[in-house]
Amino acid sequence: MSILTAFSQMLIFFSLIMVGVACSRKNLVNEENAHSISKLIVNVFNPAIIFSSVLGNSQNKEGDFISLIVLIAIIMFSTFIILGSIGSRFFTKDKDEIKIYKLMTVFSNVGFIGIPLVDSLYGSSAIIYVAIFILIYNILIYTYGISILQGEAGKRLSLTNLKNILNMGTLSCCITLFVFCFHISIHPVVQTTVTYLGNVATPLSMMSIGFSLGRANIFSVFNDKKLYLFSFIKLIIIPVIGVLILKRFNLPEQVLGVSAVMLSMPIGNLPVMLANQYGVNSENCAKGIIITTLFSVITVPLIMGLV
Structure with a gap:
C-alpha cells in the first residue's frame, strides 16, 4: 500500500479529530455529552459497523483466512504482554506507573481508530478480521488488564x-462470526438499518477523540520525555519489526494490511477508564493516549507503506 493512500486517510481522520476539538473548545459538547457519545459509539455504532462487515458479502476468501487471523492476533497480544512485562520496568520504578506502562503496551485503539481505518483502506469485508482482534482484546482487558490493576487481589477471575x-x-463480534461462519441470510431491512448505524461510526469516533483532546491541557502533555521514547517504540519499532516478520510468510494483502493496522494503533482509552475505577494513577496513560494518537497521523502511513 502506498504511503500517500494511508496518509490521506489519516489526514481525513485528523481533520475529523480537529472538528471534535473545536466542538469541545466552543463548549458545543461538554464532558457529560462526550461520555454519552462514547457509550453510543462503543455500544451501538461500532458493533453495527462490525456486523455490517458480513452483510452482502460472498464470504468466500475472507473465510479462508479466519484461523490465520486468530493465530496472528493471539501471537500479537501475547508478544505485547511479554514486552510490557519486561519493558515497563525500564521506564519507571513506581508500581502504579509500571501497571500503566504494561496496559499501554498491550491495549491499543483497535476499535475507535482501527475499525474505521480498516474500513477505509480495505473495505467493510475486512472488518471481520478486526472483530477477531477486538474479541481477544475484550477478553484480555477484563482478565489480564484487571489482574494487573488489582495486583495480587486480581489473580482470581471474578464474576464481575x-x-x-x-x-x-464482544457480543457483536460473536454474532458477526456466527453469521459469517454459518452463512446466515439477513433481511434487507436489517441490513440497511445496520449499515446506516455503521456509517456513523467513523466520523463520530474521530470526533470523540477530539472531544477528549479539547478538554486536555496540551502543553502539559508534552513534558514527559519517557513517553516520547515509549511512543517511538510502540508506534515505530514494534510495528516495523512485526510487519517485516509477517511479510516473510507471504500472507494475503488484506490479512497483512489488517494485521499492520492493528500493530500500529495508538494507545486505547479503556486502560484509563479502568485505572480510574481501580484507583491507579492514570495521568501517564492519558498523556500517552494524546501523544500516540497525534503521532499516529504520521506513523501509521509509514507502517502501511511497508505492506
Whole structure:
C-alpha cells in the first residue's frame, strides 16, 4: 500500500479529530455529552459497523483466512504482554506507573481508530478480521488488564470481570462470526438499518477523540520525555519489526494490511477508564493516549507503506 493512500486517510481522520476539538473548545459538547457519545459509539455504532462487515458479502476468501487471523492476533497480544512485562520496568520504578506502562503496551485503539481505518483502506469485508482482534482484546482487558490493576487481589477471575467481558463489543463480534461462519441470510431491512448505524461510526469516533483532546491541557502533555521514547517504540519499532516478520510468510494483502493496522494503533482509552475505577494513577496513560494518537497521523502511513 502506498504511503500517500494511508496518509490521506489519516489526514481525513485528523481533520475529523480537529472538528471534535473545536466542538469541545466552543463548549458545543461538554464532558457529560462526550461520555454519552462514547457509550453510543462503543455500544451501538461500532458493533453495527462490525456486523455490517458480513452483510452482502460472498464470504468466500475472507473465510479462508479466519484461523490465520486468530493465530496472528493471539501471537500479537501475547508478544505485547511479554514486552510490557519486561519493558515497563525500564521506564519507571513506581508500581502504579509500571501497571500503566504494561496496559499501554498491550491495549491499543483497535476499535475507535482501527475499525474505521480498516474500513477505509480495505473495505467493510475486512472488518471481520478486526472483530477477531477486538474479541481477544475484550477478553484480555477484563482478565489480564484487571489482574494487573488489582495486583495480587486480581489473580482470581471474578464474576464481575466475566460479566464485563460479555459487553456489546464482544457480543457483536460473536454474532458477526456466527453469521459469517454459518452463512446466515439477513433481511434487507436489517441490513440497511445496520449499515446506516455503521456509517456513523467513523466520523463520530474521530470526533470523540477530539472531544477528549479539547478538554486536555496540551502543553502539559508534552513534558514527559519517557513517553516520547515509549511512543517511538510502540508506534515505530514494534510495528516495523512485526510487519517485516509477517511479510516473510507471504500472507494475503488484506490479512497483512489488517494485521499492520492493528500493530500500529495508538494507545486505547479503556486502560484509563479502568485505572480510574481501580484507583491507579492514570495521568501517564492519558498523556500517552494524546501523544500516540497525534503521532499516529504520521506513523501509521509509514507502517502501511511497508505492506
